[in-house]
Amino acid sequence: MRAFGQESISALAGEVLSSTGEIEALKPEIRSSRFRGDLMFDPSFYLASLTEGWEPRVAVVRRGGELAGVVYAKERFLSGHRLGIVYADWTFGSVLIGDPADYPETVLFALTDLLSRPGIRGLRLRVRRRSPELAAVRKLLALTRLDAYFSRFQDHAVLSLPETYERMLRSFGSTTRRNFRYYRRRCEAAGCVYVDSVPIDELRSAAGYLERKCSKPCQPGSVDRSINMAALADRPLAAGLRHRNGEWWSILCGIYRPAAGVLLLQLNNDRDFPDYSLSSVLRGYLIETLIEQGMKEFIIWAGTGAPLSRYVTYIPTVAIHLDSPAYWWRLLRKSASLIGPWLPKEIRPDARWVAPF
Numbered sequence: 001m002r003a004f005g006q007e008s009i010s011a012l013a014g015e016v017l018s019s020t021g022e023i024e025a026l027k028p029e030i031r032s033s034r035f036r037g038d039l040m041f042d043p044s045f046y047l048a049s050l051t052e053g054w055e056p057r058v059a060v061v062r063r064g065g066e067l068a069g070v071v072y073a074k075e076r077f078l079s080g081h082r083l084g085i086v087y088a089d090w091t092f093g094s095v096l097i098g099d100p101a102d103y104p105e106t107v108l109f110a111l112t113d114l115l116s117r118p119g120i121r122g123l124r125l126r127v128r129r130r131s132p133e134l135a136a137v138r139k140l141l142a143l144t145r146l147d148a149y150f151s152r153f154q155d156h157a158v159l160s161l162p163e164t165y166e167r168m169l170r171s172f173g174s175t176t177r178r179n180f181r182y183y184r185r186r187c188e189a190a191g192c193v194y195v196d197s198v199p200i201d202e203l204r205s206a207a208g209y210l211e212r213k214c215s216k217p218c219q220p221g222s223v224d225r226s227i228n229m230a231a232l233a234d235r236p237l238a239a240g241l242r243h244r245n246g247e248w249w250s251i252l253c254g255i256y257r258p259a260a261g262v263l264l265l266q267l268n269n270d271r272d273f274p275d276y277s278l279s280s281v282l283r284g285y286l287i288e289t290l291i292e293q294g295m296k297e298f299i300i301w302a303g304t305g306a307p308l309s310r311y312v313t314y315i316p317t318v319a320i321h322l323d324s325p326a327y328w329w330r331l332l333r334k335s336a337s338l339i340g341p342w343l344p345k346e347i348r349p350d351a352r353w354v355a356p357f
Contacts, residue, residue, distance in 0.1 A: 011063050011064055012061055012062070012063055012068065012105070012106070012109045013061075013062050014059060014060055014061040014062060014109055014110065014113050015059075015060055015113070016057055016058065016059050016060075016113055016114060016117060017056070017057075017058040017059075017060060018055065018056055018057060018058075019056075020047060020056070022058075023043045023046070023047060023056060023058050024043055024044065024047070026043050026058075026060065026067075026070060027042065027043050027044070029067045030042065030043065030067075030070065030095060033067070033095070033097050034097070035095055037258055038257055038258055039232060039233055039255050039256075039257070040092055040255070040257060040262070041095050042232070043058075044232050045229055045232055045255075046058070046072045048225070048228040048229045048231075048232055049225065049229055050074060051221045051222070051225055052220075052221055053076065053077050053078065054074040054075065054076060054077065054087075055074060055075045055077055056074055056075075057073045057074055057075050057086055057114060057117075058070060058071065058072055058073065059071040059073065059110035059111075059113045059114050060110075061106050061109050061110050061113075063098060063102070063106075066097075066098070067097055068096070068097055068098050068102065068106045069094060069095060069096045069097060069098075069103070069106040069107065069110060070094070070095035071088055071094055071095075071107065071110040071111075071114070072088065072094075072095075073086050073087060073088035073114060073123075074086065074087055074088075075087075075120075076350075076353050078350055082119055083350070083353060083354065084119050084120055084121035084122065085120075085121065085122050085123075085124055085353050085354070086114050086117075086120055086122070086123050086124070087123075087124040087125070087353070088123070088124075088125050088126075089125075089126045090125065090126060090127050090128065090131070090133045091126050091127075091128060091155060091156055091315050091317050092156075092315075093128065093131070093133075094107065094132075094133055096132065100132070103132035103135075103136075104132045104135040104136040104139060105136070105139075106136075107132060107133050107135075107136035107137075108136040108139050108140055111123065111136060111137070111140050111322075112140070115322075121323060121324045121326070121329050122321065122322060122323040122324065122329075123320075123321075123322040123323075124319075124320070124321060124322075124353060125137065125319070125320040125322070126153060126155070126317050126318070126319055126320075127317065127318050127320060128315060128316060128317055128318075129316040129317070129318055130316075134318060137320055137322070140322070141322075145325050146322045146323060146324070146325065147321075147322070147323040147324070147325050147330065148320065148321065148322055148323075149320070149321040149323075149356060150318055150319070150320055151318070151319045151356065152317070152318060152319070153317045153318060153319035154303065154314035154315075154317060155302055155303055155314070155315075155317060156299060156300065156301055156302065156303065156314070156315055157299070157300040157303045157304045157308070157309070157312035157313070157314055158260075158297050158298070158299050158300075158312055158313050158314070158315060159287070159297065159298040159299075159300070159308060159311060159312045159313075160296070160297060160313075161287065161290060161291050161295055161296055161297060161298055162291070163291070164291060165287065165288040165291050165292075168287060168288075168291065169181070171311065172307070172311060173310070175307075176307040176310070176311075179277065179280065179307065180280060180281075180284045183276060183277040183280060183281050184281050184284055184285075186276060187241060187249075187276055187278070187281050190243070190276070191243050191244040191245070192241045192242065192243050192244075192249055192281075193241070193242055193243075193244065194239070194240075194241060194282075194285040195239060195240050195241070195242050196239050196285070196289055197238065197239065198238040198239060198240050198251065198253075199238075200227065200230070200231045200236060200238065203227060203230075203238050203240075203251060203253055204227055206240060206248040206251045206267075207223050207227060207251060207265075207267055209248060210248060210250070210251060210267035210268065210269055211223055211267055213267075213268075213269040213270065213271050213272060214267055214268060214269075214270055214271070215270035215271060215274070216270075218267075222265070223265060223267070226253060226254075226264040226265035227253055227265065229255065229264055230253040230254055230255055230264060230265075232255075233255050233256065235256060236253065236254075236255065237252075237253060237254040237255055237256055237261055237262070237263070237286075238251075238252070238253045238254075239251070239252055239253075239282065239285065239286055239289070240252065240282065241278060241281060241282050241285075248269075249268070249269050249273060249276075249278055250266070250267065250268040250269065250278040250279070250281070250282045251266070251267055251282075252265060252266040252267075252282055252283075252286065253265050254301070256295075257299070259295060259296045259297060260295055260296060260297035260298065260299050261286070261290045261293075261295050261297075261298055261299065262299040262301060263283075263286070263298070263299065263300045263301060264301045265301075266279060266282065266283070268282070280307065280308075283308065286298070300312065321355070321356065332354065333354055333355040334355070336351045336354040336355040336357070337355040337356065337357045338357075339351075340352065340355070340357035341357055
């Protein structure tokens with residue numbers, strides 16, 4: 001534990017947690033706060049989101065012994081070696097507790113704690129515009145000599161849900177509305193049935209089958225990651241289209257937030273049934289179900305393509321690179337930016353963590 005030196009936040013103390021046990025131990029405090037009931041801010045959900053090549057780094061800030069905030073972050077490793085880069089996605093906000101006026105200072109303290117770890121050379125952040133997290137970043141830059149790079153970013157898509165599914169359809173353009181109705185009838189005529197609650201074990205089995213049937217390959221580990229995240233919920237969001245012969249044509253999974261359904265994964269048998277618009281059919285059923293449950297939003301993790309891309313909004317987000325001004329690190333980042341576009345595609349993503357290109 002340590003205290004931050006500035007007088008204005010001298011009452012703060014914090015630590016950076018890296019072990020699963022220590023992170024899980026935060027659960028009672030978070031669940032007793034206003035974040036109770038929102039799985040997205042649960043430590044178990046954060047841990048389940050980690051994939052190979054990432055190690056947990058959770059900055060915990062306390063004010064007078066009471067929990068003031070938690071910043072879920074992760075450090076990038078490549079072939080077992082540290083890149084010295086820590087990433088945090090605050091698109092949906094942070095676990096900030098206490099007086100809202102104190103939020104920027106709480107986040108500032110957490111960022112300083114992360115940067116003070118030995119071997120850390122940079123932070124990669126996704127921050128909502130006009131948020132306490134962004135205010136903290138600007139204050140950090142005013143107090144330090146970090147190199148900074150800002151860019152606009154859009155990732156998670158949000159579809160506002162009206163009171164009825166028919167009203168939802170009427171808000172679409174005529175072609176989209178007609179297609180949603182036509183392809184649903186076509187799937188039903190072919191013998192497909194919508195299953196609104198798929199057990200997790202069956203979901204895993206169906207995902208293993210459908211992953212080989214998708215026209216677009218999934219990123220390694222992404223299917224298991226999404227299912228593991230959904231499985232943490234007392235009531236997972238898990239649905240699918242199943243033919244009367246027992247074959248799964250399409251499945252999806254996610255979680256429920258207090259007023260929204262969040263889609264984490266969808267797999268469709270596009271290879272055998274390319275002309276059935278399975279993605280739209282299953283999403284149409286899900287949207288109807290969410291509306292019947294009184295949900296106000298349908299959130300699509302990592303965005304969406306047509307036709308829903310024409311009707312969603314994206315959370316206004318800023319992508320931020322904060323880096324040590326050390327000469328050799330600047331040189332490495334400059335080199336990564338210049339040669340990045342010509343690197344083999346399998347290592348390009350890691351180069352982008354070093355510098356944008």
